[in-house]
Amino acid sequence: MSIVIATIKYLLVGALLLLAAVFLVRAVQSMRGPDLQPWHRLAPPEPSADEIDAMNWTQWLKAEDAAFRFVETEVQAKLPAGQQVPQNRYWADAPLNPANLRQNWNRSFTLEPAGAPVGAVVLLHGLTDAPYSLRHVGDLYQKRGWVVIGIRMPGHGTVPAGLAKAKAEQWQAATRLAVREAMRRAPGKPLHIAGYSNGAALAMIHALDATQNPALGAPKQVVLLSPMIGLTRFARFAGLAGMPAIFPAFVNAAWLDIIPEYNPFKYNSFPVKAGAESHRVTVILGEKIEAARSSGRIGRLPPILTFQSAVDSTVSAPAVVDGLYAHLPANGSELVLFDINRAAYVGPFVRQSAKTALERMRPTGRHNYRLSIVANAAPGDPETVVRSYAPDATVPVEEPLGIPYRRDFFSLGHVALPFPLSDGLYGADPSPDDPQGVALGALATRGENGVLGISPAALARVSSNPFMPWVLGRIDQTLQAPQ
Structure with missing residues (x-):
């Protein structure tokens, strides 16, 4: 018992020291x-x-x-x-x-x-x-x-x-x-x-x-x-x-x-x-998913159509599979994942974790939903395909997408998915018919230090989706289905 008490004391002291360190670091940062x-x-x-x-x-x-x-x-x-x-x-x-x-x-x-x-x-x-x-x-x-x-x-x-x-x-x-x-x-x-x-x-x-x-x-x-x-x-x-x-x-x-x-x-x-x-x-949300799963009410959910980048620095992409789709009933739901661009002009600089991000999100067992993957037709090829796995299927049906992956985009990401390339604010090719004060997605951040009034790093994250026409087409299919 004394060992247990001593261990608890050490853990409490460690937690307090950690909190004190966080407090000190954040206090110094705030003053600077x-x-x-x-x-x-x-x-x-x-x-x-x-x-x-x-x-x-x-x-x-x-x-x-x-x-x-x-x-x-x-x-x-x-x-x-x-x-x-x-x-x-x-x-x-x-x-x-x-x-x-x-x-x-x-x-x-x-x-x-x-x-x-x-x-x-x-x-x-x-x-x-x-x-x-x-x-x-x-x-x-x-x-x-x-x-x-x-x-x-x-x-x-x-x-x-x-x-x-x-x-x-x-x-x-x-x-x-x-x-x-x-x-x-x-x-x-x-x-x-x-x-x-x-x-x-x-x-x-x-x-x-x-x-x-x-x-x-x-x-x-x-x-x-x-x-x-x-x-x-x-x-x-x-x-x-x-x-x-x-x-x-x-x-x-x-x-x-x-x-x-x-x-x-x-x-x-x-x-x-x-x-x-x-x-x-x-x-x-997690508590409500678990309550619905344990009570059987999750079977009353409607079909869910999700679009998610395989790499996402804002939210946990694997949680979409493990926290939601793994619990869904067989109700016609679909998960669309966008792979990184394996034909981008970035050479050997892609992290291994990004290369394997998509594989870590594939279901390894039975699954009740359709999984569709938007990816390069082959490594080095900017042309893209959609590989669709029917529920429980292990072999995909592959269709050409007809939309090339831009070589200056090494991936999609969290903020990019809802915006087409033509979006006036976030698009990489903003339409002149959609002025939004500034075309953030098209700003080229190449130049000398100190020229811009904002950090060039703030403009480096991809903010538009070349596949948005296809995304809207997939949503449109749900509108054509019997309601």
């Missing part, structure tokens, strides 16, 4: 980092989860208006002279200010079909993101006669300080509100939910809740892009990084990143609280 700006310190009002559950769509838009007025009067109107620069989205005259663009995609939006709706779809964006991220999916649904509800999640679209206050419960309530509005606009018609990243997790939480309470709005189809089923190991402990912020001298420790806000439809700065809340979302 850039100063917080008004958009890091001033959060607009947002309704609570209970208030959102009691709202209708009109009331939600009114509350959203109040949040954006706060940003205009308390942040933009009082911006220090030194921050009135073209690359600051919060300067009223900046080309990046969303108010100066054709549409402020930070706001909740609806798209109506030409005639009576044949169905309704709810679009749920990702963390730090805005409704902009799923607008191309929304366009498809609208063209096919569906009404589209794209809701802004609380804490998003305004200022990063808002995300430092937002909670997972508010995001779940906002999802329920959007579903209520979708059912109101298309009564008795099929309901779909499409989610990206954190929004994909919220889509699954709602679908699982609806297996227990169909009155919430049970979807006929769920579409997921880069779903946040699980996070990387660091994200699980992100909340510890904010510990020193309890002292005013170390307030910057409440932020993992403090970066200039040059993206009109996404935050660049990242508060510790957001990482902790996104981890909570994955925990909530």
